[in-house]
Amino acid sequence: MSTNKLISLRDAVSRFSTDGMQYASGAALPVGSDAIAFGREIIRQKREKLHALFHCNSQQLNLLAAAGAVDRAECGFSGLEVFGFANGLRRAVESGRLALEDYSNLSMALRFLGGAMNWPFVPATVNIGSDIAWRSAFAPNAHPAEEKIPVIADPFTGKSLGALSPLKPDLAAIHVTLSDPEGNAIMIGTEWSRFELSRAAKKVVLVADYIVDPACSRQFPNLVRIPGVLVDAVVWQPFAAWPQSSPGAYDIDEAHMRLMNERLATEEGTARYIDEFVTKTASFDDYLAAIGADTVERLQKSSSSFLLDPYRHWIKTREEVETLLARNVSKGGA
Amino acid sequence: MSASLSYTRQEMMAIATGREIHDGELAIFGVGLSMLAGYFAQACHAPNVRSITEGGIFGATPVGGLPWGIECNRISSNAVSFTNAIDALGFLVASGRCDVGVIGAAQVDKFGNVNTTGIWGHEIGNTYTPPVTRLTGAGGANDIASGARRFVIMANHEKKRFVDKVEYISSPGYLNGGDARERIGFIGGGPSAIITTLGILRPHSKTKEFELAAWFSFSSIDEIRANTGWDIRVAENVAQVPDPTEVELAALREVDKTGMLRKK
Numbered sequence: 053m054s055t056n057k058l059i060s061l062r063d064a065v066s067r068f069s070t071d072g073m074q075y076a077s078g079a080a081l082p083v084g085s086d087a088i089a090f091g092r093e094i095i096r097q098k099r100e101k102l103h104a105l106f107h108c109n110s111q112q113l114n115l116l117a118a119a120g121a122v123d124r125a126e127c128g129f130s131g132l133e134v135f136g137f138a139n140g141l142r143r144a145v146e147s148g149r150l151a152l153e154d155y156s157n158l159s160m161a162l163r164f165l166g167g168a169m170n171w172p173f174v175p176a177t178v179n180i181g182s183d184i185a186w187r188s189a190f191a192p193n194a195h196p197a198e199e200k201i202p203v204i205a206d207p208f209t210g211k212s213l214g215a216l217s218p219l220k221p222d223l224a225a226i227h228v229t230l231s232d233p234e235g236n237a238i239m240i241g242t243e244w245s246r247f248e249l250s251r252a253a254k255k256v257v258l259v260a261d262y263i264v265d266p267a268c269s270r271q272f273p274n275l276v277r278i279p280g281v282l283v284d285a286v287v288w289q290p291f292a293a294w295p296q297s298s299p300g301a302y303d304i305d306e307a308h309m310r311l312m313n314e315r316l317a318t319e320e321g322t323a324r325y326i327d328e329f330v331t332k333t334a335s336f337d338d339y340l341a342a343i344g345a346d347t348v349e350r351l352q353k354s355s356s357s358f359l360l361d362p363y364r365h366w367i368k369t370r371e372e373v374e375t376l377l378a379r380n381v382s383k384g385g386a
Numbered sequence: 387m388s389a390s391l392s393y394t395r396q397e398m399m400a401i402a403t404g405r406e407i408h409d410g411e412l413a414i415f416g417v418g419l420s421m422l423a424g425y426f427a428q429a430c431h432a433p434n435v436r437s438i439t440e441g442g443i444f445g446a447t448p449v450g451g452l453p454w455g456i457e458c459n460r461i462s463s464n465a466v467s468f469t470n471a472i473d474a475l476g477f478l479v480a481s482g483r484c485d486v487g488v489i490g491a492a493q494v495d496k497f498g499n500v501n502t503t504g505i506w507g508h509e510i511g512n513t514y515t516p517p518v519t520r521l522t523g524a525g526g527a528n529d530i531a532s533g534a535r536r537f538v539i540m541a542n543h544e545k546k547r548f549v550d551k552v553e554y555i556s557s558p559g560y561l562n563g564g565d566a567r568e569r570i571g572f573i574g575g576g577p578s579a580i581i582t583t584l585g586i587l588r589p590h591s592k593t594k595e596f597e598l599a600a601w602f603s604f605s606s607i608d609e610i611r612a613n614t615g616w617d618i619r620v621a622e623n624v625a626q627v628p629d630p631t632e633v634e635l636a637a638l639r640e641v642d643k644t645g646m647l648r649k650k
Contacts, residue, residue: 081441081457082525107471108525131522133417133455142520152520154503154556156528157440158475165472178480178532181561181570183503183554184524192514212571242441242457243470297454299462304454355449355463 054234054266057286058376062334064257064287065093068223071100076164076221076253078106078113080244083133083304084297087259088112089289089339090225092330095119105221107160107245111296111312114138117150118316119326124190125150126219128157135309140316151189153200155179159216161245166218167252176201176214185214224253227293228278229301230363231260233376235283236269236276240359241299243277250278257285259292261301263373268366288373290336291351294343300359302351305343393630395583396647398602399540400426401630401638403488403581406538411485412436412478414530417456419540420488421448422642430637438478440526442469451644456526475526480533482573487530487537491580492521493552494541496595496616497566498559498577501552502527510553517554524556531557536578543582543613550616560594567594584610586627587618597621603629 059067069075075094079086091112094102104125106113114132116122118140125141130152132138144150155163159179166174179185179201188197201214226246228237237258239246250256258278263286269276292298295308312329315321333339340348368376396419403423407413409432415424425447428435438444441457445466453460462468478484493501502524504517530537539559541547559577560567567576576594580587585601597619598610603626611618630638638647 081455083455084458109523127523129523129525130520131525133458134452135454137520137522145520146516146518148516152523154523156524157471157526158480158529161471162476177571177573178529180532181567181572182524182528182532182556182558184528184556187510187514187554189514189516193512195512195514197514240468241462242439242443242468242474244441244457245471247470248472297459299457299459303459306454309454354459356459359462 054232054280056233056376056380057235057280057283058233058263058288058373059285059380060377061089061093061287061289064285065090065097068255068257068285069094069099072102073222074103074105076105076219076224076249077226079108079110079296080227080239080242080246081297082108082110082129083135083309084293084299085227085239085241086110086112086293086296087225087227088115088296089292090257090259090287091116092333095121095326095330096334105219108157109138109141111309114140114313114316117141117144118322120149122150124153126153126155126160128155128160132313135313139313140322143317153189154184156184161248163216163219164245164248164252166216167220168248171218173215173217175204176216180214219252221253223255223257224249225257225259226250226278227298228258228260229298230262230264230268231258231286232264232266232269233286234266234280235278235286236266236280237278237283238272238275238363239277240301247277250282255284256282257287258283259287259289261290261292261298263288263368264363264366265368268363290340291343291348299356303354305347305351391630391632391635393635394648395604397635397638398630399581399583400647401634402586402627403538403540404430406579406581407432407435407486410434412438412483414438414440414474414479414484414487414534416489416525416527417453418490420490422452422638422647423540424488425641426638429641430634438474440475441471442474444469448641452642452646475529479529480573482533482535484534487534489527489530489537489539489557491539491541491547493547493549494539494580495549495552497561497563498539498580498589498596499552499555499561500527500531500539500557500559501554503554503556506553527557531559531574532572533574536575539577539580541580541582543584543610545613545615548614548616560589563594564592584613588621595619598624600625600627602627
């Protein structure tokens with residue numbers, strides 16, 4: 053008998069997040085597989101002064117930064133790929149409201165690996181010899197910023213290397229395609245650093261597009277890269293990454309990506325966005341209504357949807373998931 | 387024949403970049419222009435190029451147009467393996483195993499250093515203040531610039547982008563030139579070319595300063611000099627780049643189904 057860790061999004065945020073925490077999340081693809089549903093709830097619960105650790109920026113960090121919920125952030129990539137600059141994040145950085153510490157897409161992953169391994173540092177052959185090493189938004193008066201990526205000597209050859217600091221976030225909200233109620237999870241598409249992150253964070257909440265029967269995990273144990281023993285809670289949220297994509301499940305919502313980024317470019321637009329697509333979308337039904345029934349149907353007709361086929365048999369219906377959730381509510385949670 | 391072909395400057399840049407990628411190489415492409423150039427090479431003259439993306443998508447080609455991101459569903463619909471960033475950018479790129487990478491630049495300088503982090507409008511100085519315009523950060527380009535055996539930079543050729551010294555080095559080229567790169571101890575060899583909307587720049591073998599190596603049939607040495615922010619030297623063997631062939635243009639447009647490179 054496996055443990056049922058399913059809880060509501062609201063309970064997950066209220067139980068596992070605090071003001072000022074180091075919060076790790078963000079996209080596996082810079083414009084996909086992002087647990088942004090968790091970020092929307094963070095805003096609804098008015099968390100603030102977050103220290104965001106995002107392998108890559110995503111619409112979630114863009115939104116949290118625009119909403120003023122983040123004071124400090126560390127990132128590899130900080131744009132929105134083909135959708136351009138992340139206007140909310142950009143505005144917060146340019147105004148000096150948010151200190152953004154730059155790394156690269158490999159060094160962020162290596163820092164999560166370092167945290168997972170409990171290493172004091174990770175030797176780096178990247179980021180050295182660049183302003184990523186020499187400039188620090190967290191220590192702006194230090195030039196070169198010797199404490200960000202200090203130069204160390206290889207003990208075997210004496211050659212110079214950079215030392216990357218490890219990351220152990222207080223909380224990681226990780227998007228997965230499928231999870232069983234215990235938190236055994238399958239990610240369709242590339243992992244980026246979700247494997248390392250799930251081992252580096254002090255608490256792990258999964259945000260899953262689909263809940264599957266535990267038999268699914270036992271059928272594909274090689275593909276369960278985040279086992280339930282690492283997971284504190286599981287949140288079910290269809291279209292959890294919207295307007296970003298989830299390989300196998302749904303495509304990117306191009307129109308909403310643009311609308312969202314346009315709104316986040318100004319204070320007024322951000323307030324409007326939050327009112328319309330955050331405050332008023334707390335319930336499942338309101339959230340799906342905000343996406344729109346036609347859009348939901350269209351986005352699910354993805355060229356990648358065949359990737360979900362092997363698992364469809366085990367996907368739980370809404371009624372089944374709600375029954376599991378209700379059991380936890382009556383027991384007082386996972 | 388090719389003189390009658392109609393194509394955009396962006397298409398010429400993508401084709402010239404694609405020509406830098408050789409058959410059989412292990413190659414990594416960023417999103418947007420560089421991905422189009424890379425998949426053009428694969429569709430045209432380098433069918434056995436082994437391409438990977440930063441997050442670890444292996445063996446895929448874009449379906450339904452230019453991907454929105456490096457691992458978007460459009461590049462996830464015919465892959466043979468999905469792995470992760472430490473695999474792709476670490477095991478295969480930072481290790482020195484990757485032959486060639488293609489990266490973009492908001493600003494590039496005479497030693498091939500790339501800035502994609504921010505525009506300050508002046509030297510930053512001793513205190514790191516927020517930029518006037520925040521850009522996208524280094525992403526995986528720093529890792530490619532550090533570890534790939536060689537890399538190619540693509541950029542629109544404008545004076546404001548081609549500067550004497552970048553304000554911020556997001557992805558290192560040859561730093562201050564000469565042997566500066568070797569002294570840091572990078573595993574990768576550095577930028578082999580800057581392909582622009584006007585021509586091709588290549589580094590001098592000793593000084594590592596980028597020189598004008600070739601112009602396109604629609605551009606000229608004078609136009610390139612006028613649009614470069616440093617006093618660019620002209621290489622001894624400077625030449626005109628051959629125009630795109632019909633085969634090349636057809637291959638590029640098959641990859642660029644959404645016509646991103648044909649927008650004016």
